[in-house]
Amino acid sequence: MTRVGRYLRLLGVQVRMSLLTTLQYRADFWIECGLTVFWIAATLVPLIVLFELRDTVAGWRWPEALLVVGFFTVLKSVLGGAIQPSLDAVVQHVRNGTLDFILLKPADAQFLVSTAKFSPARVADLVAGLGMLVYAMHIGDIRPSVGGVLAALLLLAGAVGILYSIWILVVSLSFLVVKVDNLTFLFSSIYDAARWPGSIFRGVAAVLLTFVVPLTVMTTYPALALRDVLTAREAATAVFVTAMFIAGGRWVWMRSIGRYTSAGG
Amino acid sequence: MIHVRDLVKHYRVHRRAPGFGAALRSVFSRKFDTVRAVDGVSFEIGEGDRIGFLGPNGAGKTTTLKMLSGLLHPTSGEVTVAGHVPKDRDHELLRAIMLVTGQKQQLLWDLPPSETFELNRAIYDVPRAQFRQTVDELVPLLGLEKLIGTPTRQLSMGERMKCELAAALIHRPKVLFLDEPTIGLDVTMQSTVREFIRGYNRRHRATVILTSHDMDDVTAIAERIIVIDRGKISFDGALDALIEKMQPxxxxxxxxxxxxxxxxxxxxxxxxxxxxxxxxxxxxxxxxxxxxxxxxxxxxxxxxxxxxxAPLEDVLADLFSRTAAERSE
The missing domain is CATH 3.30.70 (Alpha-Beta Plaits)
Known part of the structure; x- marks a missing residue:
């Protein structure tokens, strides 16, 4: 418990540092908030256009599809606000050799690099995502059971774990190759597909988006849980995929640290 | 405090002939050579010793330093620092050591140095009272009164270096690894940093291991010199003895x-x-x-x-040229 307490205190200090940095650059904060609102609108437009033309898409009505967009937006806030800023900084640390300082600290290096930087402006995404979920349930008359809400929350937590692990896997590559910027950009582009319900993808794409880049597990499954239609098989798939990604991410990170040769010298 | 026996670090490096054809071939098939960066080094360092690690560029001194701090894993040989094997990254060892390099910085760029102190306090689990006491000791010694509240990006290079030192010492380490600590500083600042390091060594009986190409750093800080050249130790002894031996x-x-x-x-x-x-x-x-x-x-x-x-620069130039000549025979 003291170990957990220590890491929670450390997390608190790291978040405080990010808030202090944000307060130094007030204009940046407001510009980022504005951009976030713009991107939310850009995310919604294709869906709105599509549902103007049809009542259902691959069996999903507009409010149900909006649930998927809601989870997509919540996860995007976690990605942009808590995962991406820190892990992008790791790439810089590896390039400049300043990762040495982090590796010499008496705390888990993966924890330290993963919590080094937060972007508070992305709270706007979180608020918008939660707003979409509430609005979708309201207009679609979706009344989830307690079990459904709990399952959705667990799946959302798992999705955060998967998203973080994918980012760790990408960042671990920076120990081997010099430029991973293109890879992070590629993943951001692929992640955009998570705003669509998983059932619109067929064949190989459906398998890829469930097991390889498990976007379906991350945004569609929580929406299915809120609708109380998540099957036992889907739940088991979610548990399996989440565990594999979290364990894989940690394993690859530990291997990468062992191979790290440090810059210069 | 530090025990090193037959320490070896070999790297595999990619080699290719010059020219576009060779570059193209190397994409499909690569040839690797083994570089013996550190090749059988042994020494003992006691508590409170001040050691200058010298050698030409690529001699293996930074590689040795990184193996001592656990950043690099040795190919073979034994290393213990304060009773711990560095590559295990034991937290107890990490609390006892610190690294300051003149070329890289750990201060948070957008925030005042006092915030980096606070972050290090949390990471090293330094009790609040001890933290206060350490900061109160370091601030006047390094003249940081007006600096610790100013964002790091607004500080000059010398001011940043002084704050780097303070941030690195918040947990009162017992072993200091210093890599070119005065590079790019003006003469006054260099002498402040050297005096401070000597003082820290005296007050806390901390072991200091310095690598530097600046011979004034070496003469001011180190009392014992270990010269490493092409991965091997070519001299280990007092500074005066080195000068006496090479240029009497x-x-x-x-x-x-x-x-x-x-x-x-x-x-x-x-x-x-x-x-x-x-x-x-x-x-x-x-x-x-x-x-x-x-x-x-x-x-x-x-x-x-x-x-x-004779100036240390001349002595070392003489030593390096003699060892190179001995090897080529």
């Missing part, structure tokens, strides 16, 4: 009241290294020193006279 001759620096011709200097024992109308520098064997000084005072209009050892 003394240098006599003369300043004259009136211009003196070269022919009059030639009559003195020893060899004339430099000459100007009112100045001269002689290199004299230890045995001839008394005679040379007496003769100069007697025959020349000497206004000032200084006797000094």
């Amino acid at each position: 001759e003394k240098r006599v620096r003369l300043t004259f009241a009136e211009p003196v011709g070269e022919e009059r200097l030639a009559a003195l024992p020893g060899r004339v290294l430099e000459t100007e109308p009112r100045r001269a520098l002689l290199q004299v064997a230890q045995a001839d020193l008394r005679r040379a000084v007496a003769s100069a005072l007697e025959t020349l209009p000497v206004a000032d006279l200084e006797v000094e050892g």
